[in-house]
Amino acid sequence: MGESPHAVATLPTARQPGCPFDPPAELTDARRHGPISRYTFPGGKPGWLITGFDLVRSVLADPRFSSRKELMRHHPTIDYGDIEVPPAPPGEFLLMDEPLHSRYRKPLMGKFTVRRMRLLTERVEQITAGHLDAMEKAGPPADLVTAFAKPIPAIMICELLGVPYEDRGSFQEQVEMFMNGETSDEDLIAAYTATQDYLAELVAAKRANPTDDVLSDLTDTDLTDEELKGIALILLAAGLDTTANMLALGTFALLRNPEQPAALRADPALADAAVEELLRYLSVAKTFMRTALEDAEVGGQIIEAGSPVILSFNTANRDPERFADPHVLDLRRQNGGHLAFGHGVHQCLGQQLARVEMRVAFPALFGRFPTLRLAVPPEAVALRPETADVHGVKSLPVTWDA
Amino acid sequence: MRIAVDAERCIGAGMCALTAPEVFDQDADDGHVLLLRAEPPTAARAAARMAAGVCPSGAITLSEPEPGSS
Numbered sequence: 001m002g003e004s005p006h007a008v009a010t011l012p013t014a015r016q017p018g019c020p021f022d023p024p025a026e027l028t029d030a031r032r033h034g035p036i037s038r039y040t041f042p043g044g045k046p047g048w049l050i051t052g053f054d055l056v057r058s059v060l061a062d063p064r065f066s067s068r069k070e071l072m073r074h075h076p077t078i079d080y081g082d083i084e085v086p087p088a089p090p091g092e093f094l095l096m097d098e099p100l101h102s103r104y105r106k107p108l109m110g111k112f113t114v115r116r117m118r119l120l121t122e123r124v125e126q127i128t129a130g131h132l133d134a135m136e137k138a139g140p141p142a143d144l145v146t147a148f149a150k151p152i153p154a155i156m157i158c159e160l161l162g163v164p165y166e167d168r169g170s171f172q173e174q175v176e177m178f179m180n181g182e183t184s185d186e187d188l189i190a191a192y193t194a195t196q197d198y199l200a201e202l203v204a205a206k207r208a209n210p211t212d213d214v215l216s217d218l219t220d221t222d223l224t225d226e227e228l229k230g231i232a233l234i235l236l237a238a239g240l241d242t243t244a245n246m247l248a249l250g251t252f253a254l255l256r257n258p259e260q261p262a263a264l265r266a267d268p269a270l271a272d273a274a275v276e277e278l279l280r281y282l283s284v285a286k287t288f289m290r291t292a293l294e295d296a297e298v299g300g301q302i303i304e305a306g307s308p309v310i311l312s313f314n315t316a317n318r319d320p321e322r323f324a325d326p327h328v329l330d331l332r333r334q335n336g337g338h339l340a341f342g343h344g345v346h347q348c349l350g351q352q353l354a355r356v357e358m359r360v361a362f363p364a365l366f367g368r369f370p371t372l373r374l375a376v377p378p379e380a381v382a383l384r385p386e387t388a389d390v391h392g393v394k395s396l397p398v399t400w401d402a
Numbered sequence: 403m404r405i406a407v408d409a410e411r412c413i414g415a416g417m418c419a420l421t422a423p424e425v426f427d428q429d430a431d432d433g434h435v436l437l438l439r440a441e442p443p444t445a446a447r448a449a450a451r452m453a454a455g456v457c458p459s460g461a462i463t464l465s466e467p468e469p470g471s472s
Contacts, residue, residue, distance in 0.1 A: 060458075061458070061459075061460065105413060105414070106414075106432070108414075108433075109412075109413070109414025109432055109433030109434065110414070110428075110429065110430065110431050110432045110433040111433070112414070112416070112433065113414065113416055113419070113428040113430070113433050114416040114419040114420050114423075114428060115419070115427070115428065115430070116430075117416075336452065336456075337452075337455065337456040341415075342458070343458045344458055344459065345413050345458070345459055347413065347415045347417075347458035347459075348415070349414070349415070351415060351416070352416045352420065355420075
């Protein structure tokens with residue numbers, strides 16, 4: 001067995017000032033000591049923090065590490081005491097293992113294929129152009145989050161699933177509340193309940209009057225209404241929050257590295273590589289957890305059965321053993337596979353939709369506003385706290401020469 | 403190079419169809435991997451190898467690797 005591992009005492013609550021795109025210094029420092037560190041969870045439960053690319057990837061592909069919600073009894077930063085955690089509600093397959101996970105993922109797989117998502121390109125272009133027109137008409141300055149980054153993925157996932165346009169606003173606010181990392185437990189429960197109620201009505205409506213969308217299609221399977229509600233929640237929350245944060249934080253990163261959008265404007269063929277590089281560089285879905293089901297050797301250490309394991313995607317995607325000059329944003333990089341969408345059976349189902357959205361939106365934004373720039377000093381751009389599951393900016397004030 | 407796919411293991415992430423579209427596609431109904439060319443031409447081999455490497459569920463296997471290839 002290897003030497004005694006590096007130990008991390010506390011997890012970071014914020015990014016290093018002036019480094020909004022880099023993983024928190026504590027995590028980068030941990031990775032520098034080695035890809036796996038000891039971490040004692042609040043309340044004293046011994047666990048592990050994995051920060052290196054190869055080990056994060058291997059644990060994600062390893063069925064000895066469970067995603068089941070009821071096993072995740074230890075929060076990485078909050079001591080809730082010795083609590084019982086119920087299993088994930090029906091349909092919320094992100095927090096399930098096989099075979100239950102497949103029951104939900106399988107019927108969705110055909111709905112998010114590369115081909116099917118590419119057919120949506122034209123629709124993404126229309127929506128994007130519409131929002132750029134509105135920005136241009138209103139004139140500078142604008143908050144890129146509300147004017148651009150949030151509505152584009154929101155409209156796409158709502159159209160795909162079949163959420164009526166007029167319901168989108170309130171629904172998005174609720175999802176924002178449970179994703180921003182700053183909502184009180186009480187408000188969190190209220191938002192979650194309101195969302196559940198809304199989705200229950202939506203599922204009932206689709207079953208009564210099926211329309212041409214994913215949720216209606218699923219009413220044709222053996223999935224119950226309760227299960228469909230859970231599936232809809234996962235898909236909507238994932239579709240609303242992740243790409244929105246990629247678009248806003250990605251724009252911020254491009255504005256801080258102006259030679260990069262210039263390269264993209266000069267060579268539109270860079271768009272695919274640019275999207276992959278932004279995914280790697282920003283890794284907005286930054287950490288996931290697993291629980292060891294049995295004793296497992298990982299990177300020369302024995303992870304004991306029952307141990308909670310934190311997987312740090314953002315340090316894995318900045319691992320110098322995997323990527324040359326990992327902290328440099330280089331849209332020309334052929335990164336050859338990153339972990340921004342995860343790995344293993346839970347790898348992001350909606351990733352091909354996200355790619356199409358970003359591939360359209362970034363070039364269109366920088367093409368329309370070649371003089372786009374921050375309207376505030378970069379240090380004044382407020383970031384989400386590290387308690388949020390998805391990293392991003394709260395708002396992004398931008399301006400341009402009208 | 404000979405390629406085999408295991409549709410049972412496939413989770414429909416689409417990485418193969420994205421990475422090596424000459425060699426892989428996805429079933430239009432269920433999203434599972436479709437192998438278009440079990441013995442890809444030389445020009446498509448690097449992409450096929452890459453696709454096997456990035457497959458999240460290990461559903462793609464390569465055999466008879468060429469000497470010196472990684």
